[in-house]
Amino acid sequence: MSIGVSYFGNRILRHVAADMEGLAADGFTGVLHTFTENDLAYYRESMGRIVEASHAAGLEVQIAPWGVAQMFGGEAESRFTAFNPDAGQVLDDGRATPAGCPNNPAVRSFVRSWADAAIDTGADHVFWDEPHWVHPEHFGLDPARWGCRCRHCQARWADRNGGAPMPAELTDEVLAFRQDCLVEFVADLVAHCQAQGAATTVCLLPLVGGLHGLPDWSAVAGLPGLGILATDPYWKAFGEPAGPFVTRFSELVGRLAADHGVGAQIWIQGFRMEPSDEPGIRAAVAAARAAGIEDLWTWGYEACGHMSALAGSDPAAVWEVLRDALTGR
Numbered sequence: 001m002s003i004g005v006s007y008f009g010n011r012i013l014r015h016v017a018a019d020m021e022g023l024a025a026d027g028f029t030g031v032l033h034t035f036t037e038n039d040l041a042y043y044r045e046s047m048g049r050i051v052e053a054s055h056a057a058g059l060e061v062q063i064a065p066w067g068v069a070q071m072f073g074g075e076a077e078s079r080f081t082a083f084n085p086d087a088g089q090v091l092d093d094g095r096a097t098p099a100g101c102p103n104n105p106a107v108r109s110f111v112r113s114w115a116d117a118a119i120d121t122g123a124d125h126v127f128w129d130e131p132h133w134v135h136p137e138h139f140g141l142d143p144a145r146w147g148c149r150c151r152h153c154q155a156r157w158a159d160r161n162g163g164a165p166m167p168a169e170l171t172d173e174v175l176a177f178r179q180d181c182l183v184e185f186v187a188d189l190v191a192h193c194q195a196q197g198a199a200t201t202v203c204l205l206p207l208v209g210g211l212h213g214l215p216d217w218s219a220v221a222g223l224p225g226l227g228i229l230a231t232d233p234y235w236k237a238f239g240e241p242a243g244p245f246v247t248r249f250s251e252l253v254g255r256l257a258a259d260h261g262v263g264a265q266i267w268i269q270g271f272r273m274e275p276s277d278e279p280g281i282r283a284a285v286a287a288a289r290a291a292g293i294e295d296l297w298t299w300g301y302e303a304c305g306h307m308s309a310l311a312g313s314d315p316a317a318v319w320e321v322l323r324d325a326l327t328g329r
Contacts, residue, residue, distance in 0.1 A: 002060070008300065017053040020054045021057045030059055033047065035064060037068055037114075048122060069111060071132065082098065090153075093145055097141070112192050115192055119198045126199070126201070132212055134147040179216075200228070204220060204230070233248070246266070267298065270303045273303060274312045298322050
């Protein structure tokens, strides 16, 4: 049984080391460290020392591109897209956004360079966290809009469709095109890591339909070089009942992982939670384990109590519940 937790917001090594030892003492076996663009610019060597301290505590380490290019999960900003506004996705109404486009060669090159730095830290897995097309509402824009119709996307569409122009409407064909391009982007990153002998985890948003869902997760599960298929069915964030929601996606991940010979990992919501959410937390953990998932993680350390935007009213109480449900301690 593997039990892990995300950890972020602290780059003071002695404090990180003490927290890592505390996690190990509490029964955790793994930690995920976020590696933002700010870390890449100013804490690159520090991140290597943090990974080393985590290993010294006996923890397996994953490292994630938190908010990198505004294409992955995380409450962090992107220096890259701020410095390169032409790298951003373009909405259907022509509005440019700060979210990098997966079809833009400069974006791919930058994310690969992030991966090189992540691998250099010595982490055990590069964790590709919720790769996605732009969510306009994240930037205060109309959520009914969609991307991307930048010149790279339009050129790629034309190449695939005999020179025909890309529709301005989100047709079924455009939706499938977006899904294919996102899988190809992830495949490129997994292959880039594999070429350097680095293991990867891909964590998909728990969606199989709609604007941001992938209907066929086997396209990711079957990627050459993939180590672990993961998802994060954060029931409260999606307004869903804990047990059925976590069961559905745990069974999906477990089945695909078995079919393709990769690991299966499920994340349990620990942010923006209240003590009254205890039944949901316990139901979620029980549901994942009932589906045969033995690799469980939670976001995040101490129920994100140090980050006011993610903490509930009593994160210490929530952390006690999470720790007990996951580790039995």
